[in-house]
Amino acid sequence: MRTAAATGPLEVLDVLWDCALPSGERIPVRRDDARGLLAERGQHRGARLVDALPAREDGTLDEDAVDQVLLAVHLELARLSEFVHVPQAMAHSLAPIIARLRDRAGGTIRVVDVGCGLGFDTRVLAASGALGADVEFVGLDLNALLVDAADRLARAESIDVRFLHGDALDPCLAIEDPDRTLMISSGLLHHLGRDALPAFFARHAELGVAGFAHFDPSPGFWTDVGAWTLHRTRMREPISRHDGAVSMRRALPSRDLLAVAREGAGDAFDLACDEVPRLYPQPDRIVRPVVGHRR
Ligand SMILES: C[S@@+](CC[C@H](N)C(=O)[O-])C[C@H]1O[C@@H](n2cnc3c(N)ncnc32)[C@H](O)[C@@H]1O
Known part of the structure; x- marks a missing residue:
């Protein structure tokens, strides 16, 4: 499977x-x-x-x-993203990365959201224009049902974003100009699993994309508490509650994410993934990116 x-x-x-x-x-x-x-x-x-x-x-x-x-x-996941302002947090982290890409390679920058699901984050980022008028968005997911729904929602909302069916482990169909492409994701890394992640990052290096920023929960006590509370209070579907709790157990600590990114991509990228202090709750940093800038 x-x-x-x-x-x-x-x-x-x-x-x-x-x-x-x-x-x-x-x-x-x-x-x-x-x-x-x-x-x-x-x-x-x-x-x-x-x-x-x-x-x-x-x-x-x-x-x-x-x-x-x-x-x-x-849909519950999208409502949760809306409630905790995931797209806004993503925009905040992505803005300096986009600015750096803009300095290195002019022209339109393409942001490819792999494992986009219903594309809520991508649609909000595209509709808000928060990353600039020179940024275009493409969403990619393995599940054709979700891709079709994301596409319908974007058209209903007149949002200029394309959704494609494809595998995050080989996203080449979403990439036209690697020098101007930033790969992103939200909540995908723990789905792929530790064993598949080196190949995932290796493919970024082979395709020669300019950079990546993959957002996933930072595991730990406060993340578990926050996730449990949010899933209990904001979600009704039993499968949402089950899967929400499991995703926190699957997420990797920052040092492990850096290690698998380095194992896969070698020296192709300058890498960063902030350690989130575990002593006190930091709700706005529960989901943080592992970032790579091509050297
Ligand atoms: C937790 S959901 C996150 C969806 C969306 N990014 C969000 O934040 O709401 C994970 C998504 O990854 C997709 N996915 C899992 N494995 C994939 C793969 N190999 N290639 C592309 N998408 C994949 C699933 O279909 C699902 O939509």
Whole structure:
């Protein structure tokens, strides 16, 4: 299953759907296989959430029911992003990176958001113009259902952003001019998992993109407390609550993110990822980027 990391805990959404690449054609998922992936990692609550979903006579999950869950969970995720001002925090971190790119290579700068989901962050960044009129946005996700929904939402809101179906591990179809391309993501790194991250960063180096800024939660006690509280108070879907808690357990500390980025990309980028002090809560820094500037 493409979105299921090889090791560590899994989110329920990771095991509910699968697709062939590059076509994006959906591959039916057997409910027993999906629940088995969770049960074999000791995630019995997650396995019960899969059991509750309807399956067809042949044992495969009902795709309409899965689509409804996917959209419901991602809509809750978008509302949470809105509530805690994720796009604004991203704009704040991205502005100096964009300014540096602008100095090095004039012309239009393309920001490619990999694992964009419903594209909420990208749509807000594009609509606000916060990063400048010379910045264009492309969103890319493995899940065609989410890509279609993101595209519909952008068109309904008349926001100038394109959404493409594709794999974050090989995002070449979203890149035309690597010297003017900044790769970004929000909440993707922990989905890919530690084992896949060196290849993810290696591909950035091979493609020669100008830089990257991948945002993921900084794990720790206060992050767990904050995430638990937010998911309990702001989310209704049981799968949202389950997956929200698991994502915090999957996220990597800053030093590990730097290590996997260095392992994959070698010396191609100057890297940075702030350590977030753990002694006291810092809500605005729970999600922080690992940043790379091509040398
Ligand atoms: C936690 S969601 C984050 C979505 C969005 N960035 C946000 O912040 O709301 C992770 C997203 O990564 C996507 N994803 C997982 N593996 C991927 C891959 N290999 N290539 C592209 N997208 C992927 C999933 O489909 C999902 O939309």
